[in-house]
Amino acid sequence: MRRNLFEADHESFREAVRAFFDREVVPHLADWEAAGIVARELFTTAGKAGFLGMAIPEELGGGGVDDFRFNMVIGEEATRAGAAAAGLGITLHNDVALPYFLRYCSEEQQRRWLPGIASGELITAIAMTEPGIGSDLASMSTTAIRDGEHYLVNGAKTFITNGINADLVITAVKTDPAQRHAGMSLLVIERGMPGFERGRNLDKLGQHAQDTAELSFTDVRVPVANLLGEEGQGFRQLVANLPQERVSIALSAVASAAVALEHTLTYVKERRAFGQPIGSFQNSRFVLAEIATEVDIAQTYVDRCVAELNAGELSAEDAAKAKWWCTELQGRVVDRCLQLHGGYGYMNEYPIAKAYADARITRIYGGTTEIMKEVVGRSLGL
Structure with a gap:
């Protein structure tokens, strides 16, 4: 289904972000995964490229544009590049930590911290x-x-x-x-x-x-x-910022599911069994049809959440719905896609294996599925 959330500026930004991940992240992924940490230079390089602190005022070193769609592009492109874990530090910096500095800092604190946050010299x-x-x-x-x-x-x-x-x-x-x-x-x-x-x-x-x-x-x-x-006021501050954090997790979850589907479609068209591509079997077609449908539906809901977030209208319960549903979907999709890979899906050299391991935490961090359902349930007067 065609998405209508983005404008020309976002698509130009996407091209630049995609090139950044392909050039600055993908070649280092194996080393960073072995080390358990990305190089600090990733942040300063991202800062120079204009991919940090987009909502920070220009006079303090940022982009001066408070539009979460740009954040969304970064999250989606990190996942597309197979670098969701490496990109998580950037998305946490932009999507989760930055709003606290923008909303609650005094003028003195903003002058002290925001330029470094925008440049990547101060990691949050x-x-x-x-x-x-x-x-x-x-x-x-x-x-x-x-x-x-x-x-x-x-x-x-x-x-x-x-x-x-x-x-x-x-x-x-x-x-x-x-x-x-x-x-x-x-x-x-x-x-x-x-x-x-x-x-x-x-x-x-x-x-x-x-x-x-x-x-x-x-x-x-x-x-x-x-x-x-x-x-x-700490608890109120946390509650006020959690919807954006949860939408950030949800959009990455949907992107992960979409990438898993893409990898699996390629695999089942090439892999043959009993003299024919395994994608031609009815079970494969039905499984992939279900996945494609659920991913499109989830993407539509997340896009609407981002539009409401930009308008200042996203409720805590709608963000909670997005977070739990999309992360549970991610888990189901990646598991079913791995199954279609057969034994090869269990091998770390295949992207689906890493996606499977990376997906499990998303149902926990940012608020567990159970807590999200509690948020939604209470909003129903229960």
Whole structure:
């Protein structure tokens, strides 16, 4: 089905992004996957190309265009290139972390941080999850106790995307440990602050080129000037930004499903069994017909979500619907496509094998499928 979301500027941008991934990312993928981390130069190179901080004002080094369709193009093209894991750091930087800096920074904070975010010299991350609490953010134990013009931060975070590379970590803390949601605040903790340590780069099932880290804070003195917004507003700030994060995950999930379908169509047309292409068997045709239909339907819904996000009208429940449905679809599609590859699908040299491993986490991060259904269910008055 023809998409009508994009305009000429977006398609020109797509051509540039596609060339960037083919030139600057794909040749290094094997090395980055083996290392478990992309080179920091990926961010500065992306910054020079204009692919970071598109929504940052021009006078602060950004593109000056607040249009999530450009972000969408980057997410789709990273997946098309087979570099979704390597590109995840960029999409987290643009889609997840940047809105906090744009919406909640003071003018002084924006001048201090936004130029580096746009250039890629300051890599960002967001630290919410803690060992043992999963989705229950209100139970976090990381504290930030006021001490004059500083906060004294103690605690730990885990599963932090960009955790090794990050220079600026938006950290959810309890400034009032006696409170649950009302006690949460957001602090920007910077590389090099004494007491801020990075643990191991976690060994994951998939997405091997993406650094995912444990972080620890021991009496880290963070200036009050690094508080985002006001004390006690952290949970509201997180909730306000989650719809964009979830749509970002959903669009990448649909792109992954579409790429898996493309690879599989090529494979079943070439691979022969019993004297004919395996794609000519009725089962193959039916499976691929179902996949093609579901991918088109999901793409239409995600495109509508992006249009509503741009208009400032996307609801939390509609973003949750997109996130859980599209990531579950991704898992189903990649699994069924791998099955059509037979034994070759289990070999890492085939893109479908990596897609299978990379897909599993998307039903967990950004809010599990179960939490997404809870969001939707509550919106129904249940």
